[in-house]
Amino acid sequence: MTHKIAILGASGYTGAELVRLIALHPNMEIVALSGERKAGMRMTEVFPHLRHLDLPALCRIDEIDFSGIDLCFCALPHKTSQEVIRDLPRDLKIVDLSADFRLRDPADYEKWYGNPHAAVELQKEAVYGLTEFYRDQIRAARLVAGTGCNAATGQYALRPLISTGVIDLDDIILDLKCAVSGAGRSLKENLLHAELSEGYNPYAIGGTHRHLGEFDQEFSALAGRPVRVQFTPHLIPANRGILATVYVKGDARTIHDTLAAAYADEPFILTLPFGEAPSTHHVRGSNFCHVGVTADRIEGRAIVFAALDNLTKGSSGQALQNANLMLGEEETGGLMMPPLFP
Amino acid sequence: MTHKIAILGASGYTGAELVRLIALHPNMEIVALSGERKAGMRMTEVFPHLRHLDLPALCRIDEIDFSGIDLCFCALPHKTSQEVIRDLPRDLKIVDLSADFRLRDPADYEKWYGNPHAAVELQKEAVYGLTEFYRDQIRAARLVAGTGCNAATGQYALRPLISTGVIDLDDIILDLKCAVSGAGRSLKENLLHAELSEGYNPYAIGGTHRHLGEFDQEFSALAGRPVRVQFTPHLIPANRGILATVYVKGDARTIHDTLAAAYADEPFILTLPFGEAPSTHHVRGSNFCHVGVTADRIEGRAIVFAALDNLTKGSSGQALQNANLMLGEEETGGLMMPPLFP
Amino acid sequence: MTHKIAILGASGYTGAELVRLIALHPNMEIVALSGERKAGMRMTEVFPHLRHLDLPALCRIDEIDFSGIDLCFCALPHKTSQEVIRDLPRDLKIVDLSADFRLRDPADYEKWYGNPHAAVELQKEAVYGLTEFYRDQIRAARLVAGTGCNAATGQYALRPLISTGVIDLDDIILDLKCAVSGAGRSLKENLLHAELSEGYNPYAIGGTHRHLGEFDQEFSALAGRPVRVQFTPHLIPANRGILATVYVKGDARTIHDTLAAAYADEPFILTLPFGEAPSTHHVRGSNFCHVGVTADRIEGRAIVFAALDNLTKGSSGQALQNANLMLGEEETGGLMMPPLFP
Amino acid sequence: MTHKIAILGASGYTGAELVRLIALHPNMEIVALSGERKAGMRMTEVFPHLRHLDLPALCRIDEIDFSGIDLCFCALPHKTSQEVIRDLPRDLKIVDLSADFRLRDPADYEKWYGNPHAAVELQKEAVYGLTEFYRDQIRAARLVAGTGCNAATGQYALRPLISTGVIDLDDIILDLKCAVSGAGRSLKENLLHAELSEGYNPYAIGGTHRHLGEFDQEFSALAGRPVRVQFTPHLIPANRGILATVYVKGDARTIHDTLAAAYADEPFILTLPFGEAPSTHHVRGSNFCHVGVTADRIEGRAIVFAALDNLTKGSSGQALQNANLMLGEEETGGLMMPPLFP
Incomplete structure (x- = not known):
């Protein structure tokens, strides 16, 4: 049986990535693609790399007949997403890729995003989309909230360690190296090739990045008490990839064993041998996440690394993985392509 | 039915690309991978991006039992390839990715490669592997010679024009822009990131590039008389892609119509609307080739563009496409993945 | 004696490059920097790499007192430049980096730029700024028009060949490979790192690039009859550099000797030994232009290469070289820094 | 007065960078350039970007007459350097860019480099070359040991904080992002453009990087008791630059004020306003180091950033700065070129 799929916001990178996957x-067929500002254009004009596919033209959301659609991906900007989803049919399965339904508490949402939430009831209903840790709820969900790409990377490095208590919860530092596609198709000077390539820099410094809202929510829930981490992202001249270097206090071997055990049966989360570190080169374009652990020379300190592709495992691949569960498909359907290297 | 596959020379880029595809x-299963210098190593050590796959370890060629193997890809260096293939079982289907069997005439081979051919009989038997133009012979072949990646790109731009005679055969200029993976995994100073990125340059200038042997052979055969082209490759700071800018004399509309007609039913060769040019961005990691034509402002001159991924359509993808034909599989099997963008 | 310098349009790349040089x-001191949209900002905010310099803040043009200024660089957008320069004091020395005064014929200007010229008298007065060929006029000029960066590169490859008649004037093809900073600080999707890096493509195809106006004007004047060339630019994922690959008909040795003789005494134009090709890697960040010649394998055909940095020799370095002449300074003042490699 | 300069090991990146500066x-003139394996070649063949300079050809070290030389830069590989310097004239001023004389204690040297030191007496005599902190000793020195590039970056972020005691000395984490030229001109697969670009990864993990020897020596001396830091370098797809993200415990404002005061009169170390972070984009090709400080959202934690160009301030620029002091020149001579951006 082929599921009919709509993608709202198909003119951005996560939309195009969904089409690619x-x-x-x-067992999926794309029957509607929206793009408000580019409505009427063919996808080939917006993304010529999809030229070989037979795709519907971009339309406005209000032109879509949702009655025949089995599942809708929302790849819209934050804030727009909640307004659109609020007005969609109540029985439509939805995977949202924006930040709008990640935080369960309306006050948290307002704190990090600066505006009151426009769909508080839906916010309560939404399931947090980190597949490996919310699998059963996602299977039963109508609305799944895709995680932040940085938030996903950090959680793959840390969740099993926090829930088992093998690290010091009060001294966790996440230093993230993020490729540029995470910023989306935004027209900003610092994202131009001339300004971004050949150098790199931190951004959102000092604990101001919005994905901290997700870390706080999830880690505190796991620990049963407030957990606050340090998180500094850096913009790297590459297009895809997030590498998390996580500094923790605890026994490195125990940390490695805990992660290896937690991910032993996971198809997409691969734990490297102790002492090896992952590279974003080796996950590009794929839905895999590589996790590694090393001991520092200083007793009692360990470093956990996690690498994934922000557009795939960090966003659209995760979304498809969740959609597979919601539709009763194989969880890995459409997601087993190897990384592209070189 | 699953075909048993061996890949000789699996520690190079074209070998890894074959595994990816x-x-x-x-309907294919890899049962043997060779790599003389890295024999004994697991593929994961050599190519960590393939970590999720269950692959045989690298071995020496003489350790492989070819009796159960249906088809063997040879991704060995030039010259080595002919010596190895000469000693393989006579009934084994082989797709060679080296330059060793591309030229039919032993004298041509020696002229361009500098040594006498070590397997002249096999050279005669081999079918030239440009799928779209040798489809029937490939289907029946035992040994198929993969084309040069630059040679493939130039031929997609020119073959239908030469065979129909719509351009001046004595004034054809191919200016190629080539990504670095075409040079393979060679340890040379000019291929280091520090020396290659941020700049670009011509190489093999003045009509000295070996792929000219293929152009001469193929274009002359098509025209029924000697055809010699100008060909200047340039090394560009990108990893995948070849863009051919081909300057010809003839009527641009006729040229476009000729190409569009020739490729109308091809699954992988896509002709763009008249006046549009392709980009290597839009074929990366895929088996597609985009072809475009524009008129110059000077009457009677046209420019033909062709873009493909040298590792896929220019090499390993082409090889798999040919293997599909040789094994009675769908020609497109394993090859329909969209390009990776961004 | 220190000359007082103003730079109008200092918030773009050519403005910043002038400050760097x-x-x-x-013997130069910057006393005024304008930037209409960023007026009031310090240069450090706009270009943090200039943090160590003691520079005036950005202001509006109408805030500048030109009475104490010896020379003014105009790095404004096309069309704006002519309107601004029209209203500047008549005795102010000006080096314009825009396209506005490159074409002497108002009809040519309108043909290529689409609007009537707003300062036709100044257009007549302006001297074309290709230093090596207009040195005496530049020394005496009040208003010098900086050349197009592509136009400069092509002319370094071709002018001595056209004026001496050693090549066929009716069959000249310029295939240019251009780095992205030539597009300026424009916010366009195709200039984003995510879309530009890792691939390349032709643009302004078919003889539509505006720099053809300069080629037509200059080459025809040199030849004493109309000369029209083919010119196809390509956008390459690098920040600085233009490489011209010029296909001509003529004797390669004669061509090489002609260029070597023409540039024998030039401080910035270096002719490579016969048969060697230049690379943009080796001119980055410098005011040098490397020129090379090779014979093709086909008798009577040659390929001329020229490589320079579009922001330096192709634009701001050229402008400073001209300013030096206009102010009676050493022509090479501030311009002898070696290229940056790697 | 012009000083006669020799550069040993001029065929590597730091040698070429010295020539550039x-x-x-x-007041300096290069009179000898050595390169054992490339002896007899002209520098133009080895580094075509230096084509415009009139330089001596590469020779073997034993061909150099040191009697007329005022100062010798040694840009030789580790271990070779100590053996060569041991045999140079005792009265020759030397700036060594290798690791051989950075560690004062022979046991430390052997621990980090794996072999006994071959010139223990010279090791004692050598002055550590971090100019801003050893200025007087360097002025009087005969042999100056250039620092590690990572070691320099980390020390600019931390030395004033450790000597004033404003941070917790037992909890310092340095997360470094390093460009590839720091690895030199080594022919390794992971340094090829095809393998390095488009991704990034940590290396020398777990406290195994040799520059830790310098951190231990210098920080412990400053504190008057053992100080051991955590240090994890990451290889980033860019050619020049090191960015240190340093996680410390202490009052962020005090930390900022301490650094600002320490560097108030330094020509090359620039402290950014509180809350701003530097970028390697803004120091490329220059001798400047930008330092920034931010408070984390967690009380009592701060992040210190330092960015410099590894080949300039981290190596050859530092070496020239030291040579200037040793020769009685202006400390900034040849070093005030602005960064190259874009």
């Missing part, structure tokens, strides 16, 4: 899915 | 093929 | 000039 | 120095 679904093109290889055995 | 075959991983998604419904 | 003048910082090392022994 | 000295080319602009008013």
Whole structure:
């Protein structure tokens, strides 16, 4: 049986990435693509790399007949997403890729995003989309909130360690190296090739990045008490990839064993041998996340690394993985392509 | 039915690319991987991006039992390849990715490669592997010679024009822009990131590039008389891609129509609307080739563009496409993944 | 004696490049910097790499007192430049980096730029700024028009060949490979790092690039009859550099000797030994232009290469070289820094 | 008065960088360049970007007459350097860029470098070359040991904080992002453009990087008791630059004020306003180091950033700065060129 799929906001990178992935899915068919500012254009004009596919033209959301659609991906900007989803049919399965339904508490949402939430009831209903840790709820969900790409990377490095208590919860530092596609298709000077390539820099310094809201929510829930981490992202001249270097206090071998055990049966989260570190080179374009652990020379300190592709495992791949669960498909459907290297 | 596949020379880029593609093929299984200098190592050590796959370890060629193997890809260096293939079982289907069997005439081979051919009989038997133009012979072949990646790109731009005679055969200029993976995993100073990135330059200038042997052979055969082209490759700071800018004399509309007609039913060769030019961005990691034509402002001159990924359509993807034909599989099996963008 | 310098349009790349160069000039002092949209900001905010310099803040043009200024660089957008320069004091020395005064014929200007010229008298007065060929006129000029960066590169490869008649004037093809800073600080999707890096493509195809106006004007004047060339630029994922690959018909040795003789005494134009090709890697950040010649394998055909840095020799370095002449300074003042490699 | 300069090991990146810098120095002249494996070649063949300079050809070290030389830069590999310097004239001023004389204690040297030191007496005599902190000793020195590039970056972020005691000495984490030229001109697969670009990864993890020897020596001496830091370097796809993100415990404002005061009169170390972070983009090709401080959202934690160009301030620029002091020149001679951006 082929599921009918709509993608709202298909003119951005996560929308295009969904199309790329679904093109290889055995049981999904894209029947509607929206893009408000580019409505009327063919996808080939917006993304010529999809030229070989037979896709619907971009339309406005209000032109879509949702009655025949099985699942809708929302790849819209933050804030817009909640307003659109609020007005969609109540029985439509939705995977949202924006930040709008990640935080369960309306006050948290307002604190990090600066505006009151426009769909508080839906916010309560939404399931947090970190597949490996919310699998059963996602299977049963109507609305799944895709995680932040940085938030996903940090959680793959830390969740099993926090829930088992093998690290000091009060001294966790996440130093993230993020590729540029995470910023989306935004027209900003610092994202131009001339300004971004050949150098790198931190941004959102001092604990101001919005994905901290997700870390706080999830880690505190796991620990059963408030957990606050340090998190500094850096913009790196590459297009895809997030590398988390996580400094923790605890026994490195125990930390490695805890992660290896937690991910032993996971198809997409691969734990490297002790003492090895991952590279974003080795996950590009794929849905895999590589996790590694090393001991520092200083007793009692360990470093946990996690690497994934922000557009795939950090966003659209995660979304498809969740959609597979919601539709009763194989969880790995359309997602087993190897990374592209070189 | 699953075909048993061997890949000789699996520690280079074209070998790894074959593994990447075959991983998604419904009816192929890799049962042997050779790598003389890295024999004994696991593929994960040599190519950590393939970590999620269950692959045989690298071995020496003489350790492989070819009796159970249906088809063997040879991704060995030039010259080594002919010596190895000469000693393989006579009934083994082989797709060679080296330059060793591309030229039919032993004298041509020696002229361009500097040594006498070590397997002249096989050279005669080999079918030239430009799928779209040798489809029937490839289907029946035992030994197929993969084309040069630059040679493939130039031929997609020119073959239908030469065979129909719509351009001046004595004034053809190919200016190629080549990404670095075409040079393979060679340890040379000019291929280091520090020396290659941020700049670009011509190489093999003045009509000295070996792929000219293929152009001469193929274009002359098509025209029924000697055809010699100008060809200047340039090394560009990108990892995948070849862009051919081909300057010809003839009527641009006729040229476009000729190409569009020639490729109308091809699954992988896509002709753009008249006046549009392709980009290597839009074919990366895929088996597609985009072809475009524009008229110059000077009457009677046209420019033909062709863009493909040298590792996929220019090499390993082409090889798999040919293997599909040789094994009675769908020609497109394992090859329909969309390009990776961004 | 220190000359007082103003730079209009200092918030773009050519403006910043002028500041970089003048910082090392022994006899120039920047006293005014304009930037309409960023007026009031310090240069450090706009270009943090200039943090160590003591520079005036950005202001509006109408805030500048030109009475104490010896020379004014105009790095404003096309069309704006002519309107601003029209209203500047008549005795102020000006080096314009825009396209506004490159074409002497108002009809040519309108043909290529789409609007009537707003300062036709000044257009007549302006001297074309290709230093090596207009040195005496520049020394005496009040208003010098900086050349297009592509136009400069092509002319270094071709002018001595056209004026001596050693090549066929009716069959000249310029295939240019251009780095991205030539597009300026424009916010366009195709200039984003995510979309530009890792691939490349032709643009302004078919003889539509505006720098053809300069080629037509200059080459025809040199030849004493109309000369029209083919010119196809390509956008390459690098920040600085233009490489011209010029296909001509003529004797390669004669061509090389002609260029070597023409540039024998030039401080910035270096002719490579016969058969060697230049690389943009080796001119980055410098005012040098490397020129090379090779014979093709086809008798009577040659390829001329020229490589320079579009922001330096192609634009701001050229402008400073001209300013030096206009102010009676050493022509090479502030311009002898070696290229940056790697 | 012009000082006669020799550079040993001129065929590597730091050697070429010295030539680039000295080319602009008013009072230095290069009279000898050595390169054992490339002896007899002209520098233009090895580094075509230096084509415009009139330089001596590469020779073997034993061909150099040191009697007329005022100062010798040694840009040789580790271990070779100590053996060569041991045999140089005792009265020759030397700036060594290798690791051989950085550690004062022979046991420390052997621990980090794996072999006994071959010139223990010279090791004692050598002055550590971090100019801003050893200025007087360097002025009087005969042999100065250039620092590690990572070691320099970390020390600019931390030395004033450790000597004043404003941070917790037992909890210092340095997360470094390093460009590839720091690895030199080594032919390694992971340094190839095809393998390095488009991704990034940590290396020398777990406290195994040799520059830790310098941190231990210097920080412990400053504190008057053992100080051991955590240090994890990451390889980033860019050619020049080191960015240190340093996690410390202490009052962020006090930390900022301490650094600002320490560097108030330094020509090359610039402290950014509180809350701003530097970028390697803004120091490329220059001798400047930008230092920034922010408070984390967690009380009592601060993040210190330092950015410099590893080949300039981290190596050859530092070496020239020291040579200036040793020769009685202006400390900034040949070093005031602004960064190259974009």
